[in-house]
Amino acid sequence: METYGIEKFGILAPKAVYRNLTPAQLTEAALRRGEGSLSNTGALVVTTGKYTGRSPNDKFIVDSEGVHNDIAWGKVNRPISREKFDAIKGKVAAYLQGREIFIFDGFAGADPKYTKKFRIINELASQNLFIHQLLIRPTAEELANYGEPDYTMLVAPGFKCDPEVDGVNSEAAIMIDYEAHTIVICGSQYSGEIKKSVFSTMNYVMTKENVLPMHCSANMDPVTHETAVFFGLSGTGKTTLSADPGRKLIGDDEHGWSPDGVFNFEGGCYAKCINLKEENEPEIYHAIKFGSLVENVVMDPETREFNFDDDSLTENTRVGYPVDYISNAQIPGEGGIPKVVIFLTADAFGVLPPISRLSKEAAMYHFVTGFTSKLAGTERGVTEPQPTFSTLFGEPFMPMDPQVYAKMLGDKLDQYGTKVYLVNTGWAGGSAASGAKRMKLSYTRAMVTAALNGSFDNIEFKHHDVFNVDYPTSCPGVPDEKLDARGMWEDKAAYDEQANKLAKMFEDNFAKKYPNMAAEIVNAGPKAK
Template sequence: MKNIQLTSLQQLGIFPQSLHYQLSSTQLQTHAMNQKGGVLSSTGALVIRTGKFTGRSPKDKFIVQDDLTKETVDWNEFNNPISTDQFEVIFQASISFLNSHPQLYINDVYAGADKDHRISFRIINQLPAMSLFVANMFIALSSQLPPFTEPDWHVLVAPDLELNPEKCGTRQSNATVINFKRKIIIIAGSGYTGEIKKSVFTVLNYLLPLQKKVLSMHCAANQGADGATALFFGLSGTGKTTLSTDPLRKLIGDDEHGWSAKGIFNFEGGCYAKCMKLDGNKEPAIFNAIKAGAIVENTPFFKNTNQINFDSDAITENTRVSYPLSHISNRVIHGTGKAPKHIIFLTCDAFGVLPPLSRLTQQQAIYYFLNGYTAKIAGTEAGIKEPKPTFSACFGAPFMPLAPMVYAGLLQEKLNHHKVKVWMVNTGWAGGRYGVGQRIPLAFSRLMVTAILSNSLDHVSFTQESCFRLNVPDYCPDVPREMLLPRNSWDNQEAYFLQANELITHFEANYQRVIQPKGVIPAGLPMGR
């Protein structure tokens, strides 16, 4: 490692015993296996376990409250305040821990494919597998992106460090702490790699809208042969990665993007896809990306083999794979695109009452964006026996530090300026709620997305259904007509209307509890009764 980078670490107080800087994916994979931190699968991918945490811990994310953030951060259950003194205690504990560790791994990376808006990060951690994750997920140094001497931000990752909650002001022994004034992120006590990804996303979600008027978005993006861009918003499990990874279109990115005056740009250099029940026939691009350099998390092998059992939830339902975008042949190499022509909101409605496909008015688009709805079903989270509505403002509340209307306001401006068409695709249930109806086949969801992006619905008539006042196409190529209007696929019409009204009640309650207190008053809810 160059002396100037070593000096940068020493200025933080880090004096490493042994330091590994910018190792290749092959070297990091070897280090992980030698340290018993991963096992090689039959595909060549490294399979790891993330320990106690197999998912993010959003209630343990803290932001230092100071004169910079006090009036700008939307303090809530995901943006928890912590004092500068408490940050200093956590910082010193992290530095002490990293100095005591025999080996440290350093990655210098960028977030943001647009040169005018990218931010540099130096990520310091104790585990080679986490270093490989960083190399996969962010934008690597190259001849076009030369090395930097001093990063914009430092990230300290110490998964084996257990904090003292009483001294540190944390909820428990793990925490992710962001200091916008010091430009430091600390991740302690969790080996879940997604904490790194989402903490960097949180930083961009604060800086870009405030400083650059760039809309930061939790969405996937792809591009057609004609260069037309489409965005896919959706919470986990709605099909964001699956539907945006389309053999007929080039992938820009599967999760995090910015929308500037020039167009769309990916924040990342890789994909982090759910792989529970992954089927190579249904999702070949993701399946084939699981090769040397990829990391598969918390997925067991078939007994007495090194073959990955993608159907097993023995460790967690939230099994994941991380791979660089170079593993996807059909991709936009520069990670940028034009302003979108179409935006698709994805939801998995387990109540079976939202249309599989609908076109949104601008008022509806902002309303559904602010609510960010999907449903959890039995088996996805401990204690859930019946479908549970889940709302996440802007489709990403846990990593949105600003008030929801900041993002919604920027979205509305861009929708107006670019005349974007906004759609909602329900990948959940039809013909009845979960347990009664049937999951909408992935093949039909793909056909609906294809119809949207090919502009095949431009000359189709639409019917406004009575419950949600959503405009539903009367025809979609190769999709059964009876599926398009939800009530037509239910045997019991009375049960349909009772279920629809129940979901509307959940929407109204969420809007009044979360959105309206922020000063956002809708001009009449875009739903009926």
């Protein structure tokens, strides 16, 4: 029996070893092993138990001499010793002995200059199906000449850590050893941990090769190949606005910006399913078919029909599928140098301009800030929107000091003359708490289109003194009054109060998180009066 070198990790005497099975074979294996069931669309459906999302408190980076000074240690990037890492890795290897092993050898990074080979060793056939569809799949020739992987990941959700013995926080552990090129995931069946561990690896190593790693979506004009990237946290419209039927989708989640252009790190998509409707998101809806892995979506046991509105297992219901399930996907996932960068925010305070143009320094400020806001919580007495600041629009996956990534962005904006816009897809004319409505999607789409096609190049802009940005006075397809955030409020004094309150939140967050940031970047941010 070919073992593909897994004994190097201490996995001895496996029951069977399967490498790069087809989606059909992996689906059959998962069903045979009782890991899930088929939906009426042919998708494999699983539940992930206790862990239905990422477990940030259980993520660790091995604190070794070679990487110690590179990592932004703290609440997000927790250190673990090489000894503890190796001890858990040894226990996971022992746990996998005598079991069926599923291996996927694939790639991260669509540009061959920067491609990294990842070997994923799975306990579960269903998780092997997931990562088969999410990474870039090798051709038969590429697989035959694959050789040794650059990084190896051991994934064993059935192995539970003992926090007291193993020196971790719970039964789950997600650990990366950058120097040893090894990743271990145990105790959690949530497949997103596999994908995000690949990202966390790429987001470290790409910086060494003059590639800016970005947690963003990207699309391009099919004729001119003019490329745009979209940053935004959950709920800001990143997937919706980048899925433009008139443009090719390069990817929906993670990209690199090299001297040659933008390239997708992945070969698949991992989309949310909660409240999914065919009329709103037809591409995702129709991607839930044979070959896809669906996590924690409630399904009728008789008809096998999905109830996408049911959040009884989790609100974070998901589906993983290959990017070529999307009709307008760009394959391979490569585009040109970005002409435009869009930062998306959903401002529930209702005070940020619907669209504003950012200077290089302001772009660096908003890049490291990563702002959006959520609706007031369901607790009694909580009536204010809740601000969210996620560094680089992807804090959990960015291991290095934010200034490293910010400087890379600033350098690229300078080098290529790329324009940056901040687009507020949130509330207008009042806060969410006051009953105001979100900006119409058709208006937001028109603003994004104007940013992409250069319509703003010859339009007058005004300066917003509190948020320290410039906003256009007109935009094709949008009434002029819908571009003036303050003008849309009936009570101007209430707007001023709310705007200054949010600006102060920006200032406080920046001072706390980035005390050593360059003065020109600090000065490009909001200024409360």
